[in-house]
Amino acid sequence: MDLNLQKYFQAAVSVDNVVFGFDETGLNVLLIYRGADPYRNCWALPGDLISLDTNLDTSAVTVLQNLTGLQHLYMDQIRTFGRVDRHPYGRVFTVAYFALIKIEDYRVSAQSWAEEAAWFPIHDVPDLPFDHNEILEFAKEQLKMKIRKQPIGFELLPKHFTLSELQRLYEAILDEEFDVRNFRKKILSMDFIADTGLKQNAVTHRPAKLYKYNARKYNKLITSGFDFDL
Amino acid sequence: MDLNLQKYFQAAVSVDNVVFGFDETGLNVLLIYRGADPYRNCWALPGDLISLDTNLDTSAVTVLQNLTGLQHLYMDQIRTFGRVDRHPYGRVFTVAYFALIKIEDYRVSAQSWAEEAAWFPIHDVPDLPFDHNEILEFAKEQLKMKIRKQPIGFELLPKHFTLSELQRLYEAILDEEFDVRNFRKKILSMDFIADTGLKQNAVTHRPAKLYKYNARKYNKLITSGFDFDL
DNA sequence: CCAAAAGTGTTTAAATTACACCCATGG
DNA sequence: CCATGGGTGTAATTTAAACACTTTTGG
Numbered sequence: 001m002d003l004n005l006q007k008y009f010q011a012a013v014s015v016d017n018v019v020f021g022f023d024e025t026g027l028n029v030l031l032i033y034r035g036a037d038p039y040r041n042c043w044a045l046p047g048d049l050i051s052l053d054t055n056l057d058t059s060a061v062t063v064l065q066n067l068t069g070l071q072h073l074y075m076d077q078i079r080t081f082g083r084v085d086r087h088p089y090g091r092v093f094t095v096a097y098f099a100l101i102k103i104e105d106y107r108v109s110a111q112s113w114a115e116e117a118a119w120f121p122i123h124d125v126p127d128l129p130f131d132h133n134e135i136l137e138f139a140k141e142q143l144k145m146k147i148r149k150q151p152i153g154f155e156l157l158p159k160h161f162t163l164s165e166l167q168r169l170y171e172a173i174l175d176e177e178f179d180v181r182n183f184r185k186k187i188l189s190m191d192f193i194a195d196t197g198l199k200q201n202a203v204t205h206r207p208a209k210l211y212k213y214n215a216r217k218y219n220k221l222i223t224s225g226f227d228f229d230l
Numbered sequence: 231m232d233l234n235l236q237k238y239f240q241a242a243v244s245v246d247n248v249v250f251g252f253d254e255t256g257l258n259v260l261l262i263y264r265g266a267d268p269y270r271n272c273w274a275l276p277g278d279l280i281s282l283d284t285n286l287d288t289s290a291v292t293v294l295q296n297l298t299g300l301q302h303l304y305m306d307q308i309r310t311f312g313r314v315d316r317h318p319y320g321r322v323f324t325v326a327y328f329a330l331i332k333i334e335d336y337r338v339s340a341q342s343w344a345e346e347a348a349w350f351p352i353h354d355v356p357d358l359p360f361d362h363n364e365i366l367e368f369a370k371e372q373l374k375m376k377i378r379k380q381p382i383g384f385e386l387l388p389k390h391f392t393l394s395e396l397q398r399l400y401e402a403i404l405d406e407e408f409d410v411r412n413f414r415k416k417i418l419s420m421d422f423i424a425d426t427g428l429k430q431n432a433v434t435h436r437p438a439k440l441y442k443y444n445a446r447k448y449n450k451l452i453t454s455g456f457d458f459d460l
Numbered sequence: 461c462c463a464a465a466a467g468t469g470t471t472t473a474a475a476t477t478a479c480a481c482c483c484a485t486g487g
Numbered sequence: 488c489c490a491t492g493g494g495t496g497t498a499a500t501t502t503a504a505a506c507a508c509t510t511t512t513g514g
Contacts, residue, residue, distance in 0.1 A: 082285060
């Protein structure tokens with residue numbers, strides 16, 4: 001490598017973010033409606049080419065904020081996709097990231113060339129441009145793996161939540177059902193959530209206890225890892 | 231994005247391969263001695279800038295073969311590293327891959343601008359250029375995670391192996407010790423290895439039975455996953 | 461008093477752990 | 488016959504799985 005280095009320095013790199021959110025309806029993913037070429041006028045993952053003077057991880061955050069207004073969230077790199085023909089404008093490698101947010105805590109607003117930004121139920125996502133469907137599938141697998149290893153469920157739930165909500169979250173992500181008693185036993189024994197002493201109100205049935213997560217235990221488990229098997 | 235697209239298409243992408251091999255001495259990693267700038271004359275992971283007309287996964291294979299002569303091995307993408315200043319020649323994103331090989335089955339030979347290629351014990355790796363030490367650490371973590379989830383141990387052992395060899399491999403990778411009886415019980419119960427009927431010979435102690443792996447079960451477990459917890 | 465979801469224990473089976481001695485070979 | 492690593496079983500504990508009824512609230 002010497003003067004013909006030039007030929008290597010002709011690639012672009014983009015970031016594509018898979019942002020998961022959870023609400024009564026289940027697990028959702030955030031998409032934007034593209035107001036720019038290529039693939040103008042279709043729904044896609046919020047992603048963009050990245051500026052070459054910025055660290056990769058920082059770019060992921062910047063791109064997401066620029067398109068959807070979301071900020072202050074934790075993003076995790078999941079994989080790079082690099083098929084030659086994945087982008088019509090040239091050789092573009094894309095690095096996929098994922099993030100989990102409490103829908104209620106954030107206000108999503110389309111910005112820059114994103115004309116809209118909206119949540120789509122995870123089982124009702126349209127055909128996406130580029131290799132975004134492939135990226136989304138990969139992200140879903142990662143999420144499944146991750147929730148079995150780390151207590152990340154809280155990042156998707158409001159500050160105070162019921163055990164039923166937590167169970168519905170696990171069921172939505174893992175796409176399987178759990179026995180109520182065994183689920184509660186397991187979660188409580190892991191000891192990373194604590195009773196707040198509060199209860200639901202204005203519900204038409206027995207009000208559920210509200211729990212919060214225990215940051216101390218949470219951080220310990222994040223590093224030491226655990227196994228959620230039910 | 232429009233005519234100023236040009237500014238995005240000035241990045242280069244490289245691949246860095248972390249190839250693990252196992253022998254009597256333990257777990258090793260393959261390094262090359264760089265005969266090209268930058269960082270000429272030092273040991274580094276076998277990696278290179280990639281040609282922009284080739285798919286990413288294919289490039290990983292090509293780069294490794296080009297530098298070390300290794301081919302026909304299975305490579306897994308692990309992560310992309312993209313700090314702005316990680317490469318002195320410009321903005322270079324590097325995609326790290328890892329591979330596992332049976333040292334005895336392959337002949338490593340330095341090629342192209344690699345002046346040497348050699349195995350280094352995993353606990354005795356020199357300071358490496360770029361962010362290669364960071365990449366290697368990350369790869370070691372991945373390997374630990376992976377060996378707990380998939381029966382990949384065989385990719386590092388000769389066709390026929392003893393249970394003690396397998397145990398030493400697990401111990402080397404996971405960096406912990408296991409009870410002989412429990413290890414054997416666990417491994418045999420998983421049913422992905424089979425007795426060959428053969429025994430070691432020319433050893434100065436009771437010869438050990440030789441086992442081979444069971445491809446049927448292996449493939450089933452690769453997809454369904456399992457848990458190695460001891 | 462009805463509907464709707466919350467909450468709660470026990471029994472059984474399976475998996476994991478801890479632990480110590482005899483075996484087969486070569487020198 | 489000695490040194491070296493190979494090979495084996497059981498009991499105790501822990502963890503997972505299956506399973507059904509009572510409680511509390513609002514309407």
